Each structure stands twice: as C-alpha cells, then as structure tokens.
Amino acid sequence: MTSPMFEKIALVGIGLIGSSLARVIRREGLARHIAISTRSENTLARASELGLGSSYTMDAKEAVRDADLVIVSVPVGSSGEVAEEIAPALKQGAILTDVGSTKASVIAQMQPHVPAGVHFIPGHPLAGTEKSGPDAGFAELFENRWCIFTPLPGTDPAALEKLSEFWRRCGSNIDTMDPQHHDMTLAIVSHLPHIIAYNIVGTADDLESVTKSEVIKYSASGFRDFTRLAASDPTMWRDVCLHNKDAILEMLARFSEDLASLQRAIRWGDGEKLFDLFTRTRAVRRSIIEAGQDIDVPDFGRQAVEHPAKG
Numbered sequence: 158m159t160s161p162m163f164e165k166i167a168l169v170g171i172g173l174i175g176s177s178l179a180r181v182i183r184r185e186g187l188a189r190h191i192a193i194s195t196r197s198e199n200t201l202a203r204a205s206e207l208g209l210g211s212s213y214t215m216d217a218k219e220a221v222r223d224a225d226l227v228i229v230s231v232p233v234g235s236s237g238e239v240a241e242e243i244a245p246a247l248k249q250g251a252i253l254t255d256v257g258s259t260k261a262s263v264i265a266q267m268q269p270h271v272p273a274g275v276h277f278i279p280g281h282p283l284a285g286t287e288k289s290g291p292d293a294g295f296a297e298l299f300e301n302r303w304c305i306f307t308p309l310p311g312t313d314p315a316a317l318e319k320l321s322e323f324w325r326r327c328g329s330n331i332d333t334m335d336p337q338h339h340d341m342t343l344a345i346v347s348h349l350p351h352i353i354a355y356n357i358v359g360t361a362d363d364l365e366s367v368t369k370s371e372v373i374k375y376s377a378s379g380f381r382d383f384t385r386l387a388a389s390d391p392t393m394w395r396d397v398c399l400h401n402k403d404a405i406l407e408m409l410a411r412f413s414e415d416l417a418s419l420q421r422a423i424r425w426g427d428g429e430k431l432f433d434l435f436t437r438t439r440a441v442r443r444s445i446i447e448a449g450q451d452i453d454v455p456d457f458g459r460q461a462v463e464h465p466a467k468g
C-alpha cells in the first residue's frame with residue numbers, strides 16, 4: 158500500500174457525511190488512524206459497531222489532538238460550538254475543514270476560534286441523500302460530485318492543494334468560490350427545492366381528505382419525489398434555513414414572483430406562456446444530462462437503512 162495521505166484524520170460528527178467519509182477514507186487508505194467523535198453516545202456506539210474508525214470518543218478535543226486533518230460534519234448551527242471546543246487541541250499545521258451546506262455563517266462561527274498556524278479551509282461536498290445517521294453513509298457518496306471550497310484570504314496554497322487532493326481521492330471534482338456566491342447559488346439549486354418540498358408535502362398533509370389514503374395510494378407520481386426531499390433531516394434543514402436566511406429569502410422572493418406569473422397564466426388561459434416555460438425548463442434538464450451530470454441519487458443511497466440512534 159502507498160503511504161496514507163494523512164497520519165491521523167479526525168471526524169467530528171459521524172452522520173451521513175461523516176460516516177461516508179470514514180468509509181471512503183478506509184477504502185482508499187487515506188489515513189493511518191481515523192479518530193471519530195460525536196456528542197451522542199448512541200451514535201458513537203453505533204459508529205463503533207459499524208467499525209467506521211480506529212478510535213471513538215465523545216471528547217472532540219481528544220479526537221482532534223495530533224490530527225493532521227480535522228473534518229467537522231455537524232449541522233451548520235453547531236459549527237461554532239464545535240470550533241470553540243476543539244480549538245485548544247488543534248495541532249499546529251493541521252488542516253481544519255467542514256462540510257456544511259452554508260458557508261458564510263459557518264465561517265463567521267468557526268473562524269474566530271481557529272488558532273494561528275491552523276489552516277481553516279471551509280468546504281461543501283454537493284453530495285447527499287435524505288437519510289441521516291452513521292448507517293446511512295456509503296463510500297461511493299462523493300463519486301463524481303462537486304466539492305466546493307470557499308477559501309479565506311491568505312489561505313496557504315499547499316494546504317488547499319492537499320485538501321483538494323484528499324477530496325479528489327474520495328472521488329470528487331473540486332471548485333472554489335467566495336462564500337456569498339456559494340450561499341446564493343446553493344439557495345436556488347439546493348435549499349429552495351428542499352423548502353418547496355417541505356411546503357408541498359405539508360400542504361398535502363393539511364388537506365385531511367387527500368392525506369393518509371390518497372397521498373399514500375397515488376404517491377407513485379411526482380408527489381413521491383417531493384416526499385423524498387421532505388424526509389430530509391429536520392435539524393440539518395432547520396439550521397440551513399436559519400443560517401442562509403438572506404440568500405434563501407432573496408430566492409424565495411423571486412420564486413414567489415414567478416409563481417404568481419404562472420398562476421396568472423393559468424387563470425387567464427395563457428397556454429402559450431405555459432408552453433414556453435415548460436419547453437425552457439425541459440431544456441434545462443436535457444442540458445444537465447448532456448453535461449454528463451448524474452442527477453439521480455445513487456441506488457446505494459436508497460438502500461441505506463435509516464438508523465434511529467442519531468442525535
């Protein structure tokens with residue numbers, strides 16, 4: 158075996174993303190030691206049962222001590238408290254990164270705690286499913302997916318390249334952008350679709366007459382796609398909404414305007430307008446497919462079992 162990229166990698170948070178990382182790190186031999194830490198005893202016990210790491214602790218400081226790479230994979234609202242907790246134990250020269258779905262807020266929460274001499278490089282793998290917890294992860298999750306970095310001014314290019322190489326070895330393609338651009342882009346391509354899904358499923362659930370029987374009976378249609386997204390982790394998505402508030406509100410305003418226009422076209426029987434929009438949107442999907450982007454969540458994700466012992 159070639160020598161591992163890192164002597165010790167610490168994973169703080171071992172849910173869908175942390176456990177997928179653990180699995181791919183093991184498969185690719187990227188670290189000699191994988192230290193796993195999470196704040197829930199049940200989750201930690203489950204990670205140990207699954208054999209995801211080399212050591213397990215509820216003390217995040219202990220996990221990150223001597224680690225060359227520390228990856229924080231917790232809900233974005235918890236990133237500040239985790240950074241504060243681990244800061245005194247971080248090794249000089251270590252790379253500290255995260256996987257959070259929002260970037261400006263994570264930077265604002267974590268950066269003040271990062272000691273001089275530690276390379277903090279915020280990141281976000283655009284890969285996931287609606288599942289959560291250590292059972293839900295799988296080593297192939299990051300394959301052919303983007304991982305976006307939002308490096309801070311003055312980031313050491315060598316540390317950025319090492320982290321990029323790590324993610325490439327996990328199967329990802331790398332891009333960098335500034336945090337505001339990331340948050341605006343993700344608001345439309347990821348956050349709004351989830352919010353719309355939560356909303357439509359909530360609306361259907363409010364309509365007593367169509368729920369339970371009809372919703373279940375007829376959910377083989379488009380509604381089913383929304384229920385998948387609307388099954389995503391409530392803590393994670395509460396945090397995303399609260400921590401990308403401005404960009405999400407901006408995109409929701411645009412969305413509502415366009416929805417009102419669509420509503421008007423339906424009310425006034427403007428078939429041409431409807432046809433033009435639907436033709437344009439069909440072209441969007443075709444161009445995504447032609448660009449070679451795998452837009453379906455892989456099957457191995459579908460098969461993962463939801464684990465009750467998360468938290």
Ligand SMILES: NC(=O)C1=CN([C@@H]2O[C@H](COP(=O)(O)OP(=O)(O)OC[C@H]3O[C@@H](n4cnc5c(N)ncnc54)[C@H](O)[C@@H]3O)[C@@H](O)[C@H]2O)C=CC1
Binds near residue numbers: 231257259
């Ligand atoms: N689920 C998805 O599809 C994706 C999620 N992300 C981001 O990845 C991060 C983690 O998400 P998942 O792995 O899906 O969540 P998850 O719910 O599966 O796992 C979260 C983990 O964090 C731990 N945790 C929570 N608060 C903690 C704290 N204060 N200290 C230590 N551990 C704590 C939990 O015990 C659990 O192990 C989130 O920031 C999310 O925005 C990024 C890409 C995709």
Ligand SMILES: O=C(O)C(=O)Cc1ccc(O)cc1
Binds near residue numbers: 258
């Ligand atoms: O399950 C899906 O379709 C997703 O979109 C997963 C996902 C959720 C959050 C992210 O920040 C990135 C990817």
